[in-house]
Amino acid sequence: MAERLITVFGGSGFVGRHLVNQLADEGWRVRVAVRDPEGAKFLKPLGDLGQITPVPASLLNPESIKRACAGADVVINLVGILHESGKASFQAIHADGAALVAEAAKAAGVKTFVQMSALGASSSSPSRYARSKAEGEQRVRAAFPSATIVRPSVIFGPEDGFYNRFGAMARLLPVLVYFCKDAPGLKTSPNGGTAVDFYGAGGPKFQPVYVGDVAKAIVKALKDPAMAGKTYELGGPRTYSLREVMEQVSRETRRNRLVLPAPMWLAKIQAMFLQFLPNPPLTPDQVALLQSDNILTGACPGLKDLGIEPESVEAVIPSYIDRFRPLHRQIRRLGKKHA
Structure with missing residues (x-):
C-alpha cells in the first residue's frame, strides 16, 4: 500500500x-x-x-x-x-x-x-x-x-469549533444562552392549570460525533468495497439538547455559568448584525439550521454498522476544554503533578 x-x-x-x-x-x-x-x-x-x-x-x-x-x-x-x-x-x-x-x-x-x-x-x-x-x-x-458519502453530525475534538467556542464564551460571559422556540412560555400542568415554562425542551438537539471516529469511517471506506455507492450517517452514542451542551460546558470549564433560554427571534436579530463580521459566530442561515434537530434519522447505516464503537463526549472533551477553566485551578493542578 x-x-x-x-x-x-x-x-x-x-x-x-x-x-x-x-x-x-x-x-x-x-x-x-x-x-x-x-x-x-x-x-x-x-x-x-x-x-x-x-x-x-x-x-x-x-x-x-x-x-x-x-x-x-x-x-x-x-x-x-x-x-x-x-x-x-x-x-x-x-x-x-x-x-x-x-x-x-x-x-x-x-x-x-x-x-x-x-x-x-x-x-x-x-x-x-x-x-x-x-x-x-x-x-x-x-x-x-x-462514491461513498458520509454525513456527520456536529463533530467534536481538540480543534473543534463547537465546544471550544462555547468554552471561550463561558470564560468571558456570566451567562450562557441557548436559543429555542418554546421558552419562555406557558404550559399546561397535569392538574389542568397553566404555568410559566422558563426552559422549554432545551432547544435543538445534536448528536456530536468524535473526529477520530469520522476519520475511521472514511478509512474503512477505502478498504471495504461494500461501502461503495452508499450513504452513512455518523453520530455519537447519545443526543444532547443545546441547553445540555451549554450545561456540559459550564461544568467542564468549572465556570458554573447560569444557562438561560432565549427566543429564536432574538437569534435572528443578532445574526442580522453578526453576519458582517470577518468570522461571524452566528448568521441567518445558521439560525435556519437551528430550527431542526441534528440527529441520526436511522434511514442510513452508521458507525456501528461499520464496527466502530463511537466515543462519547464525556470521555473526550475534558482533555481539551479544561484550558477554559480558571487559571488558579490550572496552576494548582500542575503543582500537584510535579509534587
Missing part, C-alpha cells in the same frame, strides 16, 4: 488533519490539496519523509482540481464552509465544487471516491447550507456513482 496515492481535498482542516494522520499510519502516500500549501506543512511530520505532500488546489479553480487528482488511486473531498465569503458561496463550494472534484476524479481513473457531506443535508431545508450539501451529494452521485 506504500506506493498507493490518495488525494485529500481540505486535508489541513479539522477533520483533515486527523484523517491524514490515520492514512499515514496505514502506509498511504498522501497528497493534501489545499489553498495554502505552506500553511499545510505542519502535516508533513505526521508521516515518513516525502509521504505527505501539500499541493495547491481550490474548488473555485477546475484546472487545479484536475492536477490534484492526476495519478491518484483514491480521492476524498472534505471541503466545506460554515459561512459564505466572496466567491466562496455554499453553491460554489458544496455543490459546484464537489461536482468538479468528482468529475475530475472519474476522468483521472480514480478507483474510490469519498465525499464528506453533513447530517441534515436536504433539498427541502430552509438553510442554504443544508440545501447546497444535498445538491453536492446528488451531483457527486451523478459523476461518480460508486
Whole structure:
C-alpha cells in the first residue's frame, strides 16, 4: 500500500488533519490539496519523509482540481464552509465544487471516491447550507456513482469549533444562552392549570460525533468495497439538547455559568448584525439550521454498522476544554503533578 496515492481535498482542516494522520499510519502516500500549501506543512511530520505532500488546489479553480487528482488511486473531498465569503458561496463550494472534484476524479481513473457531506443535508431545508450539501451529494452521485458519502453530525475534538467556542464564551460571559422556540412560555400542568415554562425542551438537539471516529469511517471506506455507492450517517452514542451542551460546558470549564433560554427571534436579530463580521459566530442561515434537530434519522447505516464503537463526549472533551477553566485551578493542578 506504500506506493498507493490518495488525494485529500481540505486535508489541513479539522477533520483533515486527523484523517491524514490515520492514512499515514496505514502506509498511504498522501497528497493534501489545499489553498495554502505552506500553511499545510505542519502535516508533513505526521508521516515518513516525502509521504505527505501539500499541493495547491481550490474548488473555485477546475484546472487545479484536475492536477490534484492526476495519478491518484483514491480521492476524498472534505471541503466545506460554515459561512459564505466572496466567491466562496455554499453553491460554489458544496455543490459546484464537489461536482468538479468528482468529475475530475472519474476522468483521472480514480478507483474510490469519498465525499464528506453533513447530517441534515436536504433539498427541502430552509438553510442554504443544508440545501447546497444535498445538491453536492446528488451531483457527486451523478459523476461518480460508486462514491461513498458520509454525513456527520456536529463533530467534536481538540480543534473543534463547537465546544471550544462555547468554552471561550463561558470564560468571558456570566451567562450562557441557548436559543429555542418554546421558552419562555406557558404550559399546561397535569392538574389542568397553566404555568410559566422558563426552559422549554432545551432547544435543538445534536448528536456530536468524535473526529477520530469520522476519520475511521472514511478509512474503512477505502478498504471495504461494500461501502461503495452508499450513504452513512455518523453520530455519537447519545443526543444532547443545546441547553445540555451549554450545561456540559459550564461544568467542564468549572465556570458554573447560569444557562438561560432565549427566543429564536432574538437569534435572528443578532445574526442580522453578526453576519458582517470577518468570522461571524452566528448568521441567518445558521439560525435556519437551528430550527431542526441534528440527529441520526436511522434511514442510513452508521458507525456501528461499520464496527466502530463511537466515543462519547464525556470521555473526550475534558482533555481539551479544561484550558477554559480558571487559571488558579490550572496552576494548582500542575503543582500537584510535579509534587
